[in-house]
Amino acid sequence: MKSGSLGRYRLFRTSLRVVLIGLIGTAFWIWMKNRVERLPFYTKTQEGVLEGLGHFGQVPDFSLIERSGRNLGLADLQGKVWIANFIYTHCSDSCPLQSARMAELQKDLSEEKEPVLSLSKDVRLVSISVDPERDTPEVLSEYAKRYGADPSRWFFLTGEKEAIYHLAQGGFHLSAVEVPSEEQDASGATYIHSSRFVLVDRQGQIRGYYHSTDSEALRRLLRDVRTLLQEKT
Incomplete structure (x- = not known):
């Protein structure tokens, strides 16, 4: 693979990785938000009550x-x-x-x-x-x-x-x-x-x-x- 093509390939792969990480992060944030809204709110004492x-x-x-x-x-x-x-x-x-x-x-x-x-x-x-x-x-x-x-x-x-x-x-x-x-x-x-x-x-x-x-x-x-x-x- 020529150096120019190799550079573009690496740039594309890096960009794709950034996009995927962003999508995964967004999906995780949405999942956690919905999960927290569904779960009861409580705190735990040292005894776990x-x-x-x-x-x-x-x-x-x-x-x-x-x-x-x-x-x-x-x-x-x-x-x-x-x-x-x-x-x-x-x-x-x-x-x-x-x-x-x-x-x-x-x-x-x-x-x-x-x-x-x-x-x-x-x-x-x-x-x-x-x-x-x-x-x-x-x-x-x-x-x-x-x-x-x-x-x-x-x-x-x-x-x-x-x-x-x-x-x-x-x-x-x-x-x-x-x-x-x-x-x-x-x-x-x-x-x-x-x-x-x-x-x-x-x-x-x-x-x-x-x-x-x-x-x-x-x-x-x-x-x-x-x-x-x-x-x-």
Whole structure:
């Protein structure tokens, strides 16, 4: 190849490389912009706890059985701000503490203590059993009484195991696994499940996750509930 032709070829190749890099950079910037707009906004503390209200997806439609024996689904919670968690009544690990913390939230959200956070009007608590075979409505009713759960404000749900696990894993993006008997340890835990509380807005959108064992996280949960109650529907 002649020197003139070689020079033009190198110039063409360099120009083409610059153009391609520019196109790739532009495409990457557009992709990142769209991705950031779709993803929930949150920060992480050193412990890795999600902070700040975000949009973590829509809770799928479901129909489970409340401790009263009536069916309860997503439609029954529309227009309410609600806090969900997963437990089972024979649990001796995180469940008693979760339920005790829920009882504290019920008190903190009471109309007498905080009129702005009127639990009777706008906020519900929802505890869902991951052991529906043993946690019948009757069993859940007895369990709820131990924590002073107001039946009109704090719901306990059971139902088909497949539906519950689909809701936990696919809907709330939380762990919920039955432990085979041969793999159970000395604690006797028959289920592994998340101990997080999940905050859901009036439209059924997941807006936050909170460690039930972290007092600061629960204070943040109360602040976030207040924020959601003030959002326009």
